[in-house]
Amino acid sequence: MTSPQVFDCIVIGAGAAGLMCAATAGQRGRRVLVLDHANKVGKKILMSGGGRCNFTNLYMEPDNYLSANPHFCKSALSRYTQYDFLELVSRYNLAYHDKGAGELFCDDKAKDILNILLAECETGDVVIQTDTAITAITKQDDQQFVIDTPLGEYRSHSLVVATGGLSIPKMGATGFGYKVARQFGLKVKDTEPALVPFTLSDAWLTVAQELAGVSMDISVSCRQQTFNEALLFTHRGLSGPAILQISNYWYSSDEISIDFLPSQSVAELVEQWKTSGEKATLRTLLGYYLPKRFVMTWLGLISADLGDKLAKQLSHQELEKLTQFFHHWTIKPSGTEGYRTAEVTRGGVDTDGISSKTFEAKTTPNLYFVGEVLDVTGWLGGFNFQWAWSSGWCAGQYV
Structure with missing residues (x-):
């Protein structure tokens, strides 16, 4: 031996x-x-x-x-x-x-x-x-x-x-x-x-798949922790540095909250457009700040014709929904992509x-x-x- x-x-x-x-x-x-x-x-x-x-x-x-x-x-x-x-x-x-x-x-x-x-x-x-x-x-x-x-x-x-x-x-x-x-x-x-992409299911998965490849700088929060980095929509759900960072703090029953326009206020922008008598549609105006594919999809989730409206045509209720969807979108991921x-x-x-x-x-x-x-x-x-x-x-x- x-x-x-x-x-x-x-x-x-x-x-x-x-x-x-x-x-x-x-x-x-x-x-x-x-x-x-x-x-x-x-x-x-x-x-x-x-x-x-x-x-x-x-x-x-x-x-x-x-x-x-x-x-x-x-x-x-x-x-x-x-x-x-x-x-x-x-x-x-x-x-x-x-x-x-x-x-x-x-x-x-x-x-x-x-x-x-x-x-x-x-x-x-x-x-x-x-x-x-x-x-x-x-x-x-x-x-x-x-x-x-x-x-x-x-x-x-x-x-x-x-x-x-x-x-x-x-x-x-x-x-x-x-x-x-x-x-x-x-x-x-x-x-x-950890440091892992989130998966989505049902209707939100369909939305993510439609937007796969779209990336933007966001602010994401969970459990009193916030990261300001890029998000990427994928065929499985959400990824990008911001999502990987927040996944360190996320547990399976948690929701995450996303601000898609952290450097601007949608309500203030709309007010400016109203004051200046802006003739361009909401879809066009928001497209200056965010990816156009994202804007069209996100406005469509609120109502089918919202993107074609002018700022002055927005109701108070529509403005509240705009603020909620663009600054406080909250979702519970179905899971993560796992150790893979x-x-x-x-x-x-x-x-x-x-x-x-x-x-x-x-x-x-x-x-x-x-x-x-x-x-x-x-x-x-x-x-x-x-x-x-x-x-x-x-x-x-x-x-």
Whole structure:
């Protein structure tokens, strides 16, 4: 029988957090092995940001994260900041740009970020092994972790779980990390797809399908949270950055409220048009502010002939309906598109059982959890990658 290979630290998961942790630990002189069941590393990095990887955000705050314990993320985010990661990428002369709102993207391709992480791992002499399924994990009396795989047995002093969440299963996502957490006595918060499009049903689905491809800047609210970004109608329902953002806060019985014209007041516009004796129809006038297809459909939902009316012909009741439909459209989505298209997973390993300084499990010495597997979910815009860098780096100081 082949004797087991022994390392100081084994990291399960070759994604953003796992590679960051491995590189950090390796450069501290630790002998590190990274195991991943997928056929190649960093798959989620490669497909993120439309292939350009929104790798961090200049305007990073703890308020950009959801967790049952909103304070948990503060320590890591303050010890390894967005500027620390920028210092790393600048050492590799990465060309990047700010797409707006502090969202930093690669000028070229997401693989540039992955290559930096792999180069950092190489500097730390990290061993990376893909196509390795883990069949069992045990902790011996001598405190070593034993990892059983079809390729043999591996042992280590420290074990890091960086397996991510359930999002995008075609990329290899599984609930393995939650299973390990439960095995070692940790609680797992309920998981849900997050940063995910909404689905609609019945008549509203028909409307969405008619408008599929139409996009506009909106304001959307749910549970006292509001985002001002773009909405996109799809053949399944509603998408776009604003919808993905609010989905982090949405639960299945919730309604969302949308203002399609957040920078203007329909009532004030109508009053202006009346005063100036505007001869153009309502459909034409609103078409200056919103996509024409949307205007025609939305006015038609109020009444068939509304779009052909002049401002001065509107009744008080019609004006009230206009205001309601354009500024306070409220709908209960039938659901989301699920983990298939969700960018992240809300919920995960309960942070009450994890040290916010070291990321070590309080129940099990030398067992660590980093990245998306934890109950920490960031907004759209580079926040989840920064959580991977921060949590991975912090754990890498201790493993």
